[in-house]
Amino acid sequence: MNATATEQLPVVVIGAGPAGLAAAAHLTGRGIEPLVLEAGAQAGAAVREWAHVRLFSTWGELTDPAAEKLLAPTGWTKPDAKTYPTGGDWAEQYLRPLADALGERARFGARVTGVSRAGRDRIVDADRATQPFTVHVTHADGREERLFARAVIDASGTWATPSPAGASGLPALGEKAAADRITYRVPDLTDPVARARYAGKRTAVIGSGASAFTALASLADLAKTEDGTGTKAVWILRRGISGSTFGGGSADQLPARGALGLAAKAAVDEGHADAVTGFRTEAIEREGNQLVLVAEDDRRLDPVDEVIALTGLRPDLTFLDELRLGLDERLQAPVDLAPLIDPNQHSCGTVYPHGVKELSHPEQGIYLVGMKSYGRAPTFLALTGYEQVRSVVAAIAGDHEAAERVELVLPETGVCGGAGLFDQPQSDETTTDGGGCCAPAPALIPLETTALAPSCCS
Structure with a gap:
């Protein structure tokens, strides 16, 4: 296939979550045909698995400008920018209408099982860059399909792994x-089945990030109810507790995120959780x-x-195995991005907005975006994905000036190390023992119903 024919092909976007649908909106706005492939049955399939959790980003920080422009002709009204939605x-109020606006350009029940260069495995150099991408898809009914694309944007996230x-x-x-007694998700304790599973029980919570905070706070709330009498959490940390363990508190520029860490601290202080x-x-x-549990x-x-x-969480890279990706050996993130997000290195203000320069690979035309781009690194903000x-x-459109321009200013966490800079769940295995150099002494503030979304982009 010649270069002109390749340019007429769509850009395949893997995943109909926040970053994937935003990518499709930007492509549409530039006159480039997107084709969104989502393994789930509907838009935001992963987000819907934590539908009960309230984000600590407001509506004003959760919608993409290009997406809003695409939605405008449909009569969509943006929710109150200052309020905190649940997953x-x-x-339902943003991702579903956005997918509807894309129409047939978004396909569901379509799982991508492989991506390669047409007629070229990862070994072959000859004419590689001129070949389109071939994308293998398995549909929910078992039917297999091969599609061609001029570029591929992988926004499939890390929720599934x-x-x-x-x-x-x-x-x-x-x-x-012991799988029948272990979950890797924050349980919805408003659901009668889940509530019965944990009420009056002794539960080990392993982890030191915001997802663990959410679970600890939820179990503490359950313990205070009549049917939850006897509920107890054992909080297991792989490292110690330091000044930054509970995050930035009232210094956090995302107030609900700071409140979440303080709620977890209260669970310990009030005796509803024992820290190990x-x-x-x-x-x-x-x-x-x-x-x-044995150590x-x-x-x-x-x-x-x-x-x-x-x-x-960690990325699934198996279906990209025939592509030449440049990934950091530890974080499994693009090599130019990894130093910026390495939880063993970065501290206050050292993670900044980034784009195509940090997200490019030796294989031209393939991009990992959203939480997928962070590999195993914790902490991610929806706004970061939209800028990406x-x-x-x-x-992809050839507008290199716009590609290199930075159009986003991110909030700081108020701590150095420890809880991370943004709002994706912190991985206990990568937590640093920062000394809390940027945070004042914690002060408990009302949590209300705000919590962390244990997903890719909150």
Whole structure:
């Protein structure tokens, strides 16, 4: 296929979440045909799995300008910019209408199983750059399809691949066998089935980030109710507790995020959760109807009824195996982006908005955006994803001046290290022991119903 014919092909966008749909809106705005492929049955399929959780970003920080422009002719009205939606609100009031506005350019029940250069595996150099991408898709009915694209934007996120409870990055011994008592999501304790599962029970919460904070605060609230009497959390941290463990508190420029960390602190201070530090889970053993967690130093905890493992997320790169990606060996993020988001290195203000320059790979025309671009690094903001796709689409359109321009100023966290800069769940395995150099002494402020969305872009 010649270059002119390739340019007439659509840009395939993998994932109909916030970043993917925003990318499609930007492509449409530039007169480039998008084709959004979503494995789920509807827009925001991953977001809908945490529909019960309230984000700590406001509506004003959760919509993309190009998407708003696409929605305007449909009669869509933007929600109050100062209010905090739940994941369900975000999906139903923004993502679904946006997908509807795209019409047939968004396909659902379409799982991407492979991406390559047409007629070229990753070894072949000859005429590689002139070939279109071939995208293999399996539909919900089992039908297979091959599509061609001029470029591919992978916004599939990391929600589907949570990290295990095992501290080595691999499942702990016995973890798979105990799967019926382990969840890797923040439970919805307003659901009667989930509530019955945890009410009056002893639950281990593994993790040190905002998802763990949400679980601790929710279990503490349950413990204060009549049917939740006896509910107890055991908070397991792989490192110690420092001045920055609970985030920026009242210094956080995202107030609801600061409140969430303080709610978790209150759960500990009020005796609803016991903190166990320096505990790296090596094995999970059954003891009757309960589970016993064993550390690498052979410490054994008292039996628990349930385990909530919230140790971060990781990207699924298997379907991109035939492409030449330039990924950092530790974070699995693009090599030029990795130093900016490395939780072992960055501190206050050192993560800044970025675009096509940091997101490019040796294989031209493939871009990982949204939470997928962060690999295993924690903390991500929806606004960051929107800036990424604006820049990437400008580059695809040949508008290099716009691609290189930065159009976003991000809020700071108010802490150095520890809780991270943005609002994607913190991975316990990458948490630094920052000393809280930027944060004042914590002060408890009302949490109300605001919590962290345990997903890709909150």
